[in-house]
Amino acid sequence: IKWLRKLRNGDSASKGIVSAEANSAPIGDNIPQHVAIIMDGNGRWAKARGLPRIAGHHNGMKAVKTVTKAADRIGVKVLTLYAFSTENWKRPKAEVEFLMKLPQEFLSLELGELIENNVQVRMMGKRELLPSYTVAALEEAVRRTKDNTGLILNFALNYGSRDEMVEASRELARQAASGQLDPEAIDEAMFSSKLLSDGLPDPDLLIRTSGELRLSNFMLWQLAYSEFWFTDVYWPSFGEEQLFEAIREYQRRARRYGGL
Numbered sequence: 001i002k003w004l005r006k007l008r009n010g011d012s013a014s015k016g017i018v019s020a021e022a023n024s025a026p027i028g029d030n031i032p033q034h035v036a037i038i039m040d041g042n043g044r045w046a047k048a049r050g051l052p053r054i055a056g057h058h059n060g061m062k063a064v065k066t067v068t069k070a071a072d073r074i075g076v077k078v079l080t081l082y083a084f085s086t087e088n089w090k091r092p093k094a095e096v097e098f099l100m101k102l103p104q105e106f107l108s109l110e111l112g113e114l115i116e117n118n119v120q121v122r123m124m125g126k127r128e129l130l131p132s133y134t135v136a137a138l139e140e141a142v143r144r145t146k147d148n149t150g151l152i153l154n155f156a157l158n159y160g161s162r163d164e165m166v167e168a169s170r171e172l173a174r175q176a177a178s179g180q181l182d183p184e185a186i187d188e189a190m191f192s193s194k195l196l197s198d199g200l201p202d203p204d205l206l207i208r209t210s211g212e213l214r215l216s217n218f219m220l221w222q223l224a225y226s227e228f229w230f231t232d233v234y235w236p237s238f239g240e241e242q243l244f245e246a247i248r249e250y251q252r253r254a255r256r257y258g259g260l
């Protein structure tokens, strides 16, 4: 989108021309580099429509495609999506089985287009407990997109932040105990490098849908300085319009707090 890129690249000639459409899309140089989303409300979305919960999850998967395209379109660099928490194992067996088939289904439908759009797929979480077909689909997508340099689409699956920090602490303690590491050399950068998010910038913006106002053990270390934006919209109904509303609010806050 030429006019959007011109605006983003600060083309002065176009500065004054902001079409009606531009009012809906966040613009300019302050697009959040990393957006993280807790995709909540799929079950309630279905219930409100008299549909089974798995219909909510299935429509939630379509929202993943919509929001990924919208984020890529406006220049977000990293999109982290919380798809399955360690607590989700407590759900009914049939529901977990359905959820565990979604990565494979999503990738069989979308991986070709993701590759065409230079998207790099990453996974953040513990492979243990995940069914082999889920891991296989994920690892194929990661392998086939590892050299892509566009949007990083980072799926948090079977991810728990406290467990992630305990694992990082264990690794550092092992290195110190074996004499490889001087404990005094441990700093925030070294600790961050032991987390599953290693190599990614911290999220600039966290979005949580369906009115829940909790972190639910998600990226507790990485979200230390992030803007939080909450919406009552259920995830399956979350699309480009809601993403842009969140980013415009992020830009408004950045202008206010950025200033003196």
Ligand SMILES: CCc1cc(N2CCCCCC2)n2ncc(-c3ccc(F)cc3)c2n1
Residues within 6 Å of the ligand: 039, 042, 057, 058, 059, 060, 061, 062, 064, 082, 083, 084, 099, 100, 102, 103, 104, 106, 107, 121, 137, 138, 141, 155, 157, 235
């Ligand atoms: C493993 C649970 C799960 C649930 C889920 N839902 C259900 C609940 C959350 C809302 C979104 C739809 N999605 N949607 C895409 C994926 C996906 C994961 C990895 C990947 F590489 C490609 C796609 C996904 N995974």
